[in-house]
Structure formats: structure tokens, C-alpha cells
Amino acid sequence: MKRVNELFDVKEDFKIISLHSDSRYVGKDSVFFCIEGLTTDGHRYADDAVFQGAKVIVHSKPLKRKYPGVLYIQVKDVLDELNRVANIFYDYPSYKMTVIGITGTSGKTVVALTIRDVLNHYLKMGYIGTNDAQYGSTVIQSSYTTPETIFLHRTLNEMVKSDVKGVTIEVSSHGLALKRVDSIDFDIAVFTNIHEEHLDFHGTMENLMRAKMKLFELVNEKGFVILNADEVRFNHFLAQNAKIKAHRLTYGIDHKADIMAKNVRVFIDHTEFDLFIKDEVYHVNVPLLGRFNVSNTLATLTVLMALEMPIEQIVSAIDYISPVDGRMELLETHTPFHVIVDFCQYVHAYGQVFRFAKSVIKPNSRIIAIIGVPSKKEINKRNRIAKIANKYCDQVILTQEDDRDDNMLDSCEAMQDLLKETVSVIVTDRRVAIYQAIEMACNEDLILILGKGHEQFMKSSVGNQPYPGDKYIALKAVEEIFGGGKEDEI
Numbered sequence: 257m258k259r260v261n262e263l264f265d266v267k268e269d270f271k272i273i274s275l276h277s278d279s280r281y282v283g284k285d286s287v288f289f290c291i292e293g294l295t296t297d298g299h300r301y302a303d304d305a306v307f308q309g310a311k312v313i314v315h316s317k318p319l320k321r322k323y324p325g326v327l328y329i330q331v332k333d334v335l336d337e338l339n340r341v342a343n344i345f346y347d348y349p350s351y352k353m354t355v356i357g358i359t360g361t362s363g364k365t366v367v368a369l370t371i372r373d374v375l376n377h378y379l380k381m382g383y384i385g386t387n388d389a390q391y392g393s394t395v396i397q398s399s400y401t402t403p404e405t406i407f408l409h410r411t412l413n414e415m416v417k418s419d420v421k422g423v424t425i426e427v428s429s430h431g432l433a434l435k436r437v438d439s440i441d442f443d444i445a446v447f448t449n450i451h452e453e454h455l456d457f458h459g460t461m462e463n464l465m466r467a468k469m470k471l472f473e474l475v476n477e478k479g480f481v482i483l484n485a486d487e488v489r490f491n492h493f494l495a496q497n498a499k500i501k502a503h504r505l506t507y508g509i510d511h512k513a514d515i516m517a518k519n520v521r522v523f524i525d526h527t528e529f530d531l532f533i534k535d536e537v538y539h540v541n542v543p544l545l546g547r548f549n550v551s552n553t554l555a556t557l558t559v560l561m562a563l564e565m566p567i568e569q570i571v572s573a574i575d576y577i578s579p580v581d582g583r584m585e586l587l588e589t590h591t592p593f594h595v596i597v598d599f600c601q602y603v604h605a606y607g608q609v610f611r612f613a614k615s616v617i618k619p620n621s622r623i624i625a626i627i628g629v630p631s632k633k634e635i636n637k638r639n640r641i642a643k644i645a646n647k648y649c650d651q652v653i654l655t656q657e658d659d660r661d662d663n664m665l666d667s668c669e670a671m672q673d674l675l676k677e678t679v680s681v682i683v684t685d686r687r688v689a690i691y692q693a694i695e696m697a698c699n700e701d702l703i704l705i706l707g708k709g710h711e712q713f714m715k716s717s718v719g720n721q722p723y724p725g726d727k728y729i730a731l732k733a734v735e736e737i738f739g740g741g742k743e744d745e746i
């Protein structure tokens with residue numbers, strides 16, 4: 257709780273219990289911020305907010321009605337004001353902990369969770385990212401990868417009260433463009449990679465890069481920005497456009513960097529490489545799969561370097577790295593064939609996973625891919641995934657990936673028409689598709705279950721529907737068909 261004159265430059269003095277930007281959740285004695293959105297305008301809900309108990313309305317446009325006893329504060333930019341006020345209301349939580357932001361198209365979750373897991377061995381850590389916030393045994397669901405400002409500050413404040421000393425935050429381009437993290441004091445910002453994504457929202461690659469660039473400008477002058485030397489286009493863009501206050505460190509495989517990996521060798525269950533760090537070389541073995549996860553590992557190690565860990569400690573911290581749920585996760589099936597579950601959200605990720613699969617399977621073994629078919633709205637994505645699947649997959653099972661508005665069978669058939677160089681079948685029920693793959697797999701085949709990763713829900717137009725998850729279903733199928741599944745995991 258705060259007094260209103262602690263939050264705003266006003267002479268009135270009454271208590272404020274909470275902050276809100278959605279009128280549907282406004283509580284008594286609160287502040288409501290009217291935000292102009294993409295579909296509606298928060299100014300339309302100012303009266304609703306007052307009805308629900310708001311005592312202060314922060315707005316930028318003129319309002320039709322004003323009620324006595326309510327303080328109306330007009331500002332130029334409501335999101336800027338929201339950031340300023342949320343910081344004060346929650347006692348500047350990000351200044352009381354080490355805040356590490358991770359941005360990039362892919363790898364945000366793997367890097368954020370890996371840094372969290374490794375650092376947890378030294379200090380109490382929290383994580384905010386793909387649909388939840390976690391610290392200790394607390395898990396708070398959120399609707400976004402990067403939650404909105406009030407949620408962020410409230411959660412960071414709870415973490416501080418629970419003695420959390422550091423936090424990793426996944427920072428999406430939406431989050432940056434919509435000013436969700438503008439008032440967070442970042443100590444370290446990490447860049448993974450950039451590919452075409454969310455151009456429906458950003459419009460152009462330049463706008464997308466500009467949105468991501470902002471994170472690096474938000475890092476304080478004592479902090480570090482950690483860049484991927486192999487992402488030449490983004491680094492060039494930063495050099496031309498960014499005003500960065502912080503120190504820089506780089507990691508890379510193909511381009512010279514502060515921390516480098518060479519002689520990368522990928523295996524079905526781990527990856528090995530030579531780690532070049534401050535003139536020393538160490539042979540390293542990590543349980544993360546694929547060349548792209550070498551970059552993610554390097555990003556993690558560079559964060560440890562920024563935190564001034566001695567080299568020996570950085571190298572031994574590699575032992576704390578473990579696979580991330582639903583991200584290139586090799587299931588323990590004890591079957592003669594292998595099963596990998598991956599989230600695989602973007603087209604380039606399909607290419608990476610298929611190339612990895614091709615490089616690790618035996619010459620006469622098959623890649624059997626279960627692919628969730630993109631909807632009618634994403635025809636371009638559908639075409640591009642089909643093209644890559646034609647090149648690498650031996651068999652494809654086309655199935656659902658969330659319940660979309662269009663007809664599932666039509667979408668599957670349209671995609672099947674594109675799969676001319678590989679054998680495919682349509683099984684619209686995702687559970688049946690997984691069972692079918694496991695029934696047909698033989699020695700050393702590799703089943704790839706793609707598109708849902710860790711998710712235990714199916715999105716639908718009426719909200720999320722329960723779904724046990726790809727891993728659960730696959731292990732259950734193995735147990736039922738082969739009797740060899742690990743019961744404690746299913």
C-alpha cells in the first residue's frame with residue numbers, strides 16, 4: 257500500500273491499495289491506467305473502473321465524464337506513467353536484485369532457464385518467462401512470455417520479499433514494443449538470435465530489430481550486454497543505431513568472440529565441443545541437443561563471465577546444465593528407437609531440428625516427424641515447413657497443434673499436397689498421431705514430436721483446453737505398447 261501523494265505529485269492524501277490497467281480486475285482504492293490498445297481503448301473503461309472502486313484515473317485523452325471524489329491525472333504517455341508509478345508502488349524491486357533479460361527469436365526459454373538453474377547453485381534465483389513466473393516452490397501463471405508492467409513489478413517485489421537475489425526474464429519483442437519492461441533495471445541483457453517473427457505486429461525486420469535493440473539500451477552502465485557474434489546482421493544494426501551504456505561481451509561459434517566453441521560434435525543424447533575462454537581451452541560435454549544449443553550454452557557461460565566468476569568455476573558450472581522440459585528433450589523410453597519432443601515455434605526451428613536429426617541417425621534409420629499443421633492464416637509457414645520436411649523427413653504424420661478456427665482436415669490435406677517427396681499420413685487427433693508413430697518406429701529410428709513442447713493445454717477460441725502433453729502421451733504409449741516406459745514419469 258502507498259499514499260497517493262507518494263505516487264503522484266498531488267496534495268491529496270489517501271491510500272492506494274492496487275494498480276490496474278484492465279477495468280475488469282479493478283479493486284477498491286486503486287489507480288486505473290487508461291491504455292490505448294490495438295483492439296480497444298482503455299479510456300472507454302474509465303467509468304467502469306470508477307464503478308469498481310478506482311480512486312485515481314490516469315489518462316492521456318479527454319474523458320467524457322469525471323466523478324467527484326476521483327482524482328483524474330492527465331499525462332502525455334500513460335504507459336510511461338504506468339512504468340514510473342509501478343516502480344514506486346512496488347519499491348523498485350528490480351534495483352534490489354540481479355536482473356538478467358534474454359531476448360531473441362529462439363532460445364530465450366532455454367537460456368533463461370539454464371542460467372537460472374546454474375545460478376541457483378550459488379544464490380536464490382527466480383525466472384519469468386513463457387507463461388509463468390517461478391521462484392522457490394512458487395509458480396504464478398501469466399498469459400505472456402513477457403508479462404505486463406504491473407505483473408512484472410508485483411512479482412519481482414514478491415521475489416525480493418522471498419529473498420530471491422537474481423532473476424532471469426524472457427523479454428519478447430512484443431514486451432519491448434509495448435513498453436512492458438521499460439522501468440526494469442537490467443544488469444545483464446543477452447541476445448540469442450533473430451529470424452523473421454511476428455512481422456504481422458512489427459511490420460518489418462528493421463522494426464523487429466529496433467524493438468529488440470531497446471533491451472540493450474535499458475541495461476545500466478555497470479551492467480553487461482551479451483551478444484552473439486554469429487548474428488552479424490543484428491550486431492551491425494546495433495552498431496549503427498543503439499545507444500548502449502553497458503559493457504559488452506560476445507560469444508560465438510563461427511565468428512571471433514570472448515567465449516567460443518570449436519570442433520562441435522552433435523550426438524543423439526549430448527553435444528561436445530572445445531570451449532575457448534580467456535586463452536584457455538576445455539573439452540566440454542553438455543546434455544543439450546543440436547548445434548543451436550551450443551550457442552545457448554555459450555550465452556549462459558558468458559553471463560557467468562559477466563558476473564565475474566573465475567574460469568574454473570565457469571567450466572565446472574557446466575555440470576549444472578540439464579535438458580529443458582519440452583525443448584529438444586530426448587525422452588527416456590528404453591526402446592530401440594528415440595523420441596524427441598520440441599516446441600518448434602518458427603520455420604527456422606524446423607530446419608534446425610531436422611538437420612540435427614539427419615546428422616545423428618544411422619544411415620538406414622528413419623526420421624518420423626509429427627507436425628502440427630499451421631492454420632489457413634499461416635499458409636506461408638505451412639508451405640515453408642513442408643519444403644523442409646520434404647528434404648529431411650522419411651515419414652510425416654500431420655496432426656493438430658491447438659484447435660484453430662479453420663477446418664483441421666482441410667489444413668492437413670492442403671499440407672499433405674505439398675509433401676511430395678516424403679510419405680505422409682493425416683491423423684488429426686494428436687494423441688493418436690503420437691501412438692501411431694511409436695507403433696511404427698523400428699531400430700534406431702528417430703521420432704520428432706514437434707510444435708507443443710512442454711505445453712499441457714490446447715489453445716482454442718474459447719480458451720485453453722486440458723491436454724496431457726506430448727511427453728506424457730509418448731511415454732504412456734511406450735509403456736502400453738512395449739511395457740518398458742518409466743512409470744514414475746508418466
Ligand SMILES: CC(=O)N[C@H]1[C@@H](OP(=O)(O)OP(=O)(O)OC[C@H]2O[C@@H](n3ccc(=O)[nH]c3=O)[C@H](O)[C@@H]2O)O[C@H](CO)[C@@H](O)[C@@H]1O[C@H](C)C(=O)N[C@@H](C)C(=O)N[C@H](CCC(=O)O)C(=O)O
Pocket residue numbers: 277278279280291292293294295296297298299301399400401402403404428429430431434457
Ligand atoms: C499484440 C499484443 O501484444 N497485444 C496486447 C495489447 O492488446 P491490445 O492493444 O489489443 O489491447 P486492447 O484489448 O485493445 O485493450 C486496451 C486496454 O484496454 C483495457 N481493457 C480492455 C477491455 C476491458 O473491458 N477493459 C479494459 O480495461 C486492456 O486491459 C488494455 O489495457 O494489450 C493487451 C493488454 O495489455 C494485451 O492483452 C495484448 O496481448 C495480446 C492478447 C497477445 O496475445 N499478445 C501476444 C502476441 C504477446 O504479447 N506475445 C509476446 C511474444 C510471445 C513470443 O515471443 O512468441 C509475449 O510476450 O507473450
